Amino acid sequence: MKIQKNTFTILVLLFISVSLSFAQNGSNIDKPQTLSELQRSIQKILIKTNTPGAGVVMVSGDSIVLLKGIGKADVEKNLDVNENTMFRLGSVSKLFVGIAILKLQEEGRLNLKDKVRDILPNLEIKNPWESEYPIRIENLLEHTSGLNDWSLAELGYNDPKPKTLKESLEYYPRGREVKFVPGTRIQYSNLAVSIAAYIVETVSGMTYEDYITKYFFKPMGMKNMTFRESEQYQKTGAKGYDNGVPLPYFHTLYRPSAALTGSPKELVGLLNFFINRGKIDSVQLLSESSLQRMEKNESLHTEKSELLTRNGLANLASPYNNFIYRGHGGSVPGSNADFCYLPEHNMGFAVMINDNNQNVIYSISNLIKEYQTKDLSQDITKCKRNIYKSTQDLTGYYISVNSKFDCIKFLKKIKSIHKFWHQKDTLYVKSMLGEQYTNKFYSDGNKEFVSEYSDKFVIFQTEDPIEGEVLNGNMGLLKKISPIYTYTLLTLFYAFLIVPVSVLVFILLRLIIYLFGKKKNKIALWICLWPMVSTSIIVGIAIAIFTSLQTQLDAFNLLGNMSPLSILIFIGTIGFALASLWSVYYIFKNRNVKMSKLFYYHSALAAIFNLAFTIYLFSNGIIGLITWI
Numbered sequence: 001m002k003i004q005k006n007t008f009t010i011l012v013l014l015f016i017s018v019s020l021s022f023a024q025n026g027s028n029i030d031k032p033q034t035l036s037e038l039q040r041s042i043q044k045i046l047i048k049t050n051t052p053g054a055g056v057v058m059v060s061g062d063s064i065v066l067l068k069g070i071g072k073a074d075v076e077k078n079l080d081v082n083e084n085t086m087f088r089l090g091s092v093s094k095l096f097v098g099i100a101i102l103k104l105q106e107e108g109r110l111n112l113k114d115k116v117r118d119i120l121p122n123l124e125i126k127n128p129w130e131s132e133y134p135i136r137i138e139n140l141l142e143h144t145s146g147l148n149d150w151s152l153a154e155l156g157y158n159d160p161k162p163k164t165l166k167e168s169l170e171y172y173p174r175g176r177e178v179k180f181v182p183g184t185r186i187q188y189s190n191l192a193v194s195i196a197a198y199i200v201e202t203v204s205g206m207t208y209e210d211y212i213t214k215y216f217f218k219p220m221g222m223k224n225m226t227f228r229e230s231e232q233y234q235k236t237g238a239k240g241y242d243n244g245v246p247l248p249y250f251h252t253l254y255r256p257s258a259a260l261t262g263s264p265k266e267l268v269g270l271l272n273f274f275i276n277r278g279k280i281d282s283v284q285l286l287s288e289s290s291l292q293r294m295e296k297n298e299s300l301h302t303e304k305s306e307l308l309t310r311n312g313l314a315n316l317a318s319p320y321n322n323f324i325y326r327g328h329g330g331s332v333p334g335s336n337a338d339f340c341y342l343p344e345h346n347m348g349f350a351v352m353i354n355d356n357n358q359n360v361i362y363s364i365s366n367l368i369k370e371y372q373t374k375d376l377s378q379d380i381t382k383c384k385r386n387i388y389k390s391t392q393d394l395t396g397y398y399i400s401v402n403s404k405f406d407c408i409k410f411l412k413k414i415k416s417i418h419k420f421w422h423q424k425d426t427l428y429v430k431s432m433l434g435e436q437y438t439n440k441f442y443s444d445g446n447k448e449f450v451s452e453y454s455d456k457f458v459i460f461q462t463e464d465p466i467e468g469e470v471l472n473g474n475m476g477l478l479k480k481i482s483p484i485y486t487y488t489l490l491t492l493f494y495a496f497l498i499v500p501v502s503v504l505v506f507i508l509l510r511l512i513i514y515l516f517g518k519k520k521n522k523i524a525l526w527i528c529l530w531p532m533v534s535t536s537i538i539v540g541i542a543i544a545i546f547t548s549l550q551t552q553l554d555a556f557n558l559l560g561n562m563s564p565l566s567i568l569i570f571i572g573t574i575g576f577a578l579a580s581l582w583s584v585y586y587i588f589k590n591r592n593v594k595m596s597k598l599f600y601y602h603s604a605l606a607a608i609f610n611l612a613f614t615i616y617l618f619s620n621g622i623i624g625l626i627t628w629i
Contacts, residue, residue: 090330098314156560197256220269240334
């Protein structure tokens with residue numbers, strides 16, 4: 001489950017992080033030349049980031065290069081990590097859904113082109129485009145189905161009594177509504193992959209977990225691998241941590257998508273499976289042709305870049321320099337993992353940590369990739385610069401179309417604003433918020449613009465059935481917006497930071513004048529007070545969220561269920577809207593009152609901005625937001 005953890009802490013961790021931190025992750029890493037140096041570098045990262053422990057396995061051909069536990073599995077009990085320590089692996093789980101579907105296809109029991117509705121007629125999926133663009137199995141696994149990712153309500157499910165897969169899929173009907181034309185976009189969906197797992201159950205006649213255990217766990221020598229909080233996990237599992245806070249086991253609603261738990265030693269079998277192209281101990285569990293299909297995307301039917309075809313059936317591409325690793329990463333509260341293999345060079349690795357910091361897993365993975373590829377020859381393809389002249393003019397302002405969580409799309413819109421412009425044959429791209437670095441792209445003569453640093457970072461123009469003409473590529477799906485809309489959004493953003501401070505200053509001055517002045521002008525006082533009331537409500541909500549959500553698991557539990565915090569958000573956002581409307585009305589009605597023009601115009605301006613905030617939040621579904629349904 002790539003519940004991206006800076007993700008969030010969902011609704012509000014972005015609320016302030018958008019305004020306070022846009023720092024770029026540094027790309028400078030150590031370049032370890034020996035295994036000892038690699039291990040020391042990993043250890044340094046763990047110490048620097050206060051990460052309790054890590055499990056690492058590296059293989060090359062039939063040899064285990066490194067199999068090691070580093071640090072603590074349980075800080076309170078002072079238990080060390082070893083090769084048999086079980087870690088939560090998150091979305092690494094999805095790899096098994098992909099190979100299970102492919103195995104059933106090899107047996108002739110289904111086909112990737114089969115319509116989901118034909119196999120699961122009783123699972124209601126609302127697809128407005130079903131007649132022309134039905135959801136097929138490959139859409140589910142390649143994240144092109146149009147289905148949303150987790151809602152807060154689904155993330156808030158944390159019941160130790162496990163549901164059946166069918167019950168899990170029926171838990172949140174609103175999630176089974178298709179948001180875009182299947183096959184036209186890529187949008188990550190845990191729900192979609194679990195629907196594919198339910199197809200495995202339906203076709204095989206076995207529970208998904210029994211099927212995986214019989215046909216994959218046992219042949220791969222995975223004796224303790226599980227999708228549940230097993231007795232073995234309770235004995236040897238690494239306790240998850242978030243900012244030093246120990247977390248209980250998170251019971252994932254969609255187990256096939258995110259609940260896998262296993263040890264570094266057990267992942268040797270999965271690495272060997274992919275490196276040896278489907279073979280384990282001379283037994284061919286899956287054909288090489290099936291793995292080749294797993295490693296490419298065939299469900300996108302719009303104009304696309306070769307780049308987008310690399311993400312296959314629950315199997316993602318991970319470029320590093322000029323190498324393309326494959327596999328999947330994963331995250332659940334308190335744990336992160338990464339599983340990567342390099343098929344052309346017969347090597348791979350897996351790394352897992354018992355901490356919520358995804359930057360740690362990213363840094364360690366890059367260290368290992370640097371070490372594994374240091375002696376490999378590369379066919380370095382230099383970007384073609386200033387050779388091809390492009391007739392395309394992409395000049396303008398663009399904003400992200402896709403949002404993983406609807407409740408934070410109002411923030412993502414603003415954060416995603418980019419400016420594009422051309423100078424001669426160079427395309428320049430710059431974020432309007434965040435990093436100040438300007439990216440350069442060059443035409444490759446084939447309708448794509450390629451980064452000056454890597455031919456694996458591209459932008460290209462295409463047509464979306466819903467949004468019309470859009471830009472696609474590594475930056476996601478971007479649509480062009482007018483300069484007026486751009487600067488309206490930016491003005492709202494900066495005003496949201498300035499208005500609360502200015503309102504506080506002016507109300508304090510007004511109170512001093514009222515208390516110590518000769519004339520007690522109550523109307524003038526209320527003209528200044530009402531914008532303060534509106535501002536106090538929204539600031540109070542933000543403070544309540546940040547003081548309540550100490551960990552990512554807190555966000556899931558408190559926002560995904562009816563709680564004092566989620567009720568406060570519902571009532572508070574309505575209160576903010578009503579107070580904003582009343583403020584504008586009250587100030588306008590009393591526009592002829594005798595008072596300082598400076599105070600009056602400031603209050604009027606603050607009230608207008610609060611009303612503008614209300615309109616923007618309402619248009620994005622935030623006013624009266626119910627996070628638990």
